Structure formats: structure tokens, C-alpha cells
Amino acid sequence: MTIRRAFADLSVGQVHYAACGDASAPAVLLLHQSPRSWAEYREVLPLIGVRYRAIAMDTAGFGDSSDGGMPASIAQWARVARELLDALGIAQADVVGHHTGGVVAVEMAAAFPGRVRSLVLSSTPYAGESFRVARAQRPPIDEVAPSDDGSHLAALWQKRQAFYPPGRPDLLEAFVLDALKVGHRVEEGHNAVASYCMEERIGRVTQPALIIRATGDPFAAPHAAELLHHLPQARIVDIEGGMVPLPDQMPEAFAQTVLEFLSALP
Numbered sequence: 480m481t482i483r484r485a486f487a488d489l490s491v492g493q494v495h496y497a498a499c500g501d502a503s504a505p506a507v508l509l510l511h512q513s514p515r516s517w518a519e520y521r522e523v524l525p526l527i528g529v530r531y532r533a534i535a536m537d538t539a540g541f542g543d544s545s546d547g548g549m550p551a552s553i554a555q556w557a558r559v560a561r562e563l564l565d566a567l568g569i570a571q572a573d574v575v576g577h578h579t580g581g582v583v584a585v586e587m588a589a590a591f592p593g594r595v596r597s598l599v600l601s602s603t604p605y606a607g608e609s610f611r612v613a614r615a616q617r618p619p620i621d622e623v624a625p626s627d628d629g630s631h632l633a634a635l636w637q638k639r640q641a642f643y644p645p646g647r648p649d650l651l652e653a654f655v656l657d658a659l660k661v662g663h664r665v666e667e668g669h670n671a672v673a674s675y676c677m678e679e680r681i682g683r684v685t686q687p688a689l690i691i692r693a694t695g696d697p698f699a700a701p702h703a704a705e706l707l708h709h710l711p712q713a714r715i716v717d718i719e720g721g722m723v724p725l726p727d728q729m730p731e732a733f734a735q736t737v738l739e740f741l742s743a744l745p
Contacts, residue, residue: 480525484517487566491547491559496536497521500528505596506572507741508560509535510580512602512723513668514621514661516542518653519577519726526734531573531741536563538583541661541668551667553675557586561594573741575599577726578699579668582606582675589683597744598684599737600713601691602699602725605706606677614673621658621665632659642697642723650724681709688713689740691733693721716740 480500486493497517507527511519517535527533539559540546549555560583564572573596576584581603588595604610623634635658636651643650658665688710692703694717703715718725718732726733 480528482521482524482528486543487563489559489562489566491539491549492545493543494536494539494545494559494563495543496534496563497524498528498532498534499524500530500532502532504530504532506532506534506564506567506569507737508564508569508572508574509533509726510560510574510576510583511535511538511541512578512580513538513672514541514665515654515657516660518542518657519724521727522730523726523734523737526730527737530738532569534563534567534572536560538580538668540664542657543660551664551671553582553586553671554590556583556671557590560587561591564594570594571596573597573599573744575601575737576603577601578603578723579672582672582677585677585681585684586675588686589680592683592685595686597686597741598688598713599691599740600688600706601733602693602696602721602723603690603702603706604672604699605681605702605709606672606675607705608676608678610677611673614669619666620669635659639723644695644720644722644724644728647728650727653727654724678709684710685712687744689736690715691721691725691736692717693723693725694719695722696725698723
């Protein structure tokens with residue numbers, strides 16, 4: 480199935496997205512982790528596109544999307560995602576988010592409830608007060624000091640290597656490519672999550688929700704139960720062996736889990 484890529488002219492400038500499937504089918508919007516891009520869903524798009532209009536956007540300031548000079552924030556990224564729905568003539572979408580993308584999805588559902596039919600929160604942190612305190616005490620996640628000999632590229636690789644499956648250098652290469660494109664703003668996504676007061680927003684989320692727990696993801700797996708506490712309408716599905724790059728590590732399992740949830744919605 481063909482993936483078609485395009486740009487939409489939004490308030491921040493040009494925003495890039497990739498789409499797959501019948502344009503008249505119900506829409507599924509996929510939001511990526513930081514500092515990735517739409518490419519995190521490259522293998523997932525055709526699988527979901529069989530039944531839906533699957534759209535993976537580059538969050539404002541990531542991939543090939545402009546940030547418009549606006550400060551990075553979860554609320555800003557949610558607004559731009561809604562603008563993309565407007566530009567594409569989509570009244571309502573099911574929203575799938577992985578890591579940072581899941582936090583943006585929560586804000587979309589809270590801020591624009593009529594535009595979000597359901598949520599899939601994959602490896603999504605619960606960004607409450609304790610999360611913010613813990614994050615403030617940790618060193619940067621992906622930031623590395625520039626070097627003249629290119630050793631910072633190896634350092635960037637090594638920062639993520641333990642959280643990626645062995646024998647899959649292609650996944651680390653994809654991460655490094657996206658991280659390099661973001662450049663000195665590589666921590667912006669993590670910082671935006673760390674400053675987001677999810678506890679003030681998640682109570683507004685009433686849409687049906689699925690929480691995907693990648694069992695090999697030490698950053699996100701522990702948050703699933705806490706998310707469920709705040710989203711009693713949700714349920715948890717485990718993907719065994721899933722790690723930080725879940726959508727491009729296990730695209731078939733990821734897509735199947737999403738499709739099963741969507742097909743059961745009223």
C-alpha cells in the first residue's frame with residue numbers, strides 16, 4: 480500500500496505528514512515519540528491503512544515540520560495537530576500516541592474533545608508531580624556534547640542502545656537520523672513532557688482509551704497502572720518484548736493491537 484507524503488500550511492508554517500489508506504475512511508492520527516518523526520510509523524501506516532485513513536504527522540519542530548518559532552509545549556503541539564485535522568477536512572479522529580505522542584494525545588482529547596473519538600496511549604508516561612520532580616533530577620536523555628571527530632554520534636547511539644533490541648541497528652540508525660535533524664533542540668520533547676501538568680488535564684478525558692504497555696520499556700511500562708487509575712474507561716494490553724522503539728520494532732503487533740481496539744468501538 481502506497482504511503483503518500485505532503486505538507487500542510489498551518490499556523491507554525493509547513494507541517495509534514497504521511498498518509499496511507501482511503502481518504503474517505505475514518506481517520507487515525509499517529510503521533511510519534513521524541514525526537515523521532517513520522518518514520519516511527521513507516522511500517523505501521525500500511526497495516527492500519529487497510530481499514531482506515533492512517534496519518535502520521537511530524538510534530539511541530541520535529542522531522543520536516545516547522546515550529547514557527549513558538550516555544551515547545553504539549554499544548555502547542557496538540558493545537559497544531561488539531562490544525563492538521565482541520566486542514567485535511569477531518570472532523571474527528573482516533574488518536575494514537577507513543578511516548579511523547581501519547582502525552583500530546585491526552586492533551587488533544589482534553590482540549591478538543593469533539594475532535595478525538597478514542598485514544599491509544601502507547602508507552603505513555605503519567606506526567607504528574609512526582610514524574611516532574613524525578614525528571615528534574617535526571618540528566619538529559621538524548622543530549623550529547625558536539626565533537627570535532629564525530630564521537631558524539633556514537634555517544635548518541637550508546638545513550639539509547641540498552642533500550643533497543645539487540646541485532647536491530649536499523650532502529651538505532653533511524654533514531655540517530657531523526658535526532659540529528661532536530662539538532663540542538665533534541666531535548667525539547669522530553670522537557671515539554673517534564674513540564675506538562677497531566678494531573679490537571681487527564682480528568683477531562685472521557686473518550687474510550689487503550690493503554691499499550693511494552694513490557695521491555697523501563698521508562699513507560701511502570702506508568703500503565705497509574706494511567707489506568709486516571710482513565711477508568713481504559714484497559715491495558717501488554718506487548719511482550721516491546722521496547723522503546725515499539726512501533727518500528729514490532730509493527731505487526733502494534734498495528735494489530737490498535738486495529739482490534741478500534742474495531743470493538745461502538
